[in-house]
Amino acid sequence: MKLSRAEYNEIARFTEQLRPTRQCVKMLKDRFPNHLQSTLLSIFSLEYQKRIKRTISKHQTSEAIENYFQRYLSQVKMHPSSSVLLGLANELDIAPSLMARIILERFLQEQEDSVSSKQVVNEMLREPSLIPDDNLAYNVYQCTINDCCYGPLVDCIKHAIGHEYEVLLRDKLREKNLSFLDENQLRAKGYDKTPDIILEVPVAVEGRVVHWIESKASFGDDHSHRNYLNEQFWSYWNRFGPGLVIYWHGFIEELDCHRDRGILLKDCFPSDIVTLCHGTSQD
Incomplete structure (x- = not known):
């Protein structure tokens, strides 16, 4: 949303x-x-x-x-x-x-x-x-x-939800028959700081080239998005090219302002993925 x-x-x-x-x-x-x-x-x-x-x-x-x-x-x-x-x-x-x-x-x-x-x-x-x-x-x-923001129970729930959305993302990619490497595979190859997904063959989403996808099981507000840009997204862009960030719980729409620079925001898995190798929509 x-x-x-x-x-x-x-x-x-x-x-x-x-x-x-x-x-x-x-x-x-x-x-x-x-x-x-x-x-x-x-x-x-x-x-x-x-x-x-x-x-x-x-x-x-x-x-x-x-x-x-x-x-x-x-x-x-x-x-x-x-x-x-x-x-x-x-x-x-x-x-x-x-x-x-x-x-x-x-x-x-x-x-x-x-x-x-x-x-x-x-x-x-x-x-x-x-x-x-x-x-x-x-x-x-x-x-x-009784604490819904801090503590060991909240940490456990957040970790489980984050993992759940990463699994969902991988399942969606497999449904589209897209070849990818996940974070664990990338670390096994020696990468130290990686997005959740690297696409072995880039795709296009809303006319934008996407090489990587990052899953965030949270809402994207000004403060958190600015930190993510500085600490993660721009470094991914420098290393792997343009990418897609999915804020599964939504984001402030004005933050989706870096599309021309190579970072696209979505609040769900995109339905209009186009493979660059064939130029055809993957239904």
């Missing part, structure tokens, strides 16, 4: 009042019923991550951490069966999984009288039953399952 920048900005402004909980998905869909849920959730995730990057430093001072930890201890003592950390995260407008990490690191520091390794903390966030405190384990678990 392609959106104008004005449409995107309207959605982005609405997300400012939302928290990264399961309820935000319903609120977004109710407010923008004509947009795909996957598109709305991807936009919210992008905007919320920007918000967190702007504010996270104030939550990571020693004074703030100690204040949050003491508040947690006090509240969990009074309400041991409540989701104390989740409520605290929503009150302070910080992602629940990040709040869980802050409190867990502070708890382990007190238990061990030293700073725990990142690996130990990550393992406990992935598997809260490893936490040697039942109340904290429960609270960390509640933060993880």
Whole structure:
């Protein structure tokens, strides 16, 4: 789904009042019923991550951490069966999984009288039953399952969705009988930085030559697309020639402005692929 920048900005402004909980998905869909849920959730995730990057430093001072930890201890003592950390995260407008990490690191520091390794903390966030405190384990678990932007569960889901769309892309290419090399095959040949697909025989899409295809299981906004251009797309263009980027959850239509320079944007697999060797449409 392609959106104008004005449409995107309207959605982005609405997300400012939302928290990264399961309820935000319903609120977004109710407010923008004509947009795909996957598109709305991807936009919210992008905007919320920007918000967190702007504010996270104030939550990571020693004074703030100690204040949050003491508040947690006090509240969990009074309400041991409540989701104390989740409520605290929503009150302070910080992602629940990040709040869980802050409190867990502070708890382990007190238990061990030293700073725990990142690996130990990550393992406990992935598997809260490893936490040697039942109340904290429960609270960390509640933060993880109720966070739709951060945390090990979200990372796992994003990885699975990204893989799913890469498989879909390969299946679509095989349906068109197009010969290609995927990222794993390219790395086996010694390439260190590659797009998801290199076409062994270039094709044309909407009159534009395409040598490579990159799959993005996300929405393409100004910030992420600019980063991708600088860190990936232009280097692909320099090495392999013009290519196609598929933002499966849509993009801001004004960003599709580099066609003449060799980067084409789509929000789905193109239906009008023409092989350059025969000049005939592949149905």
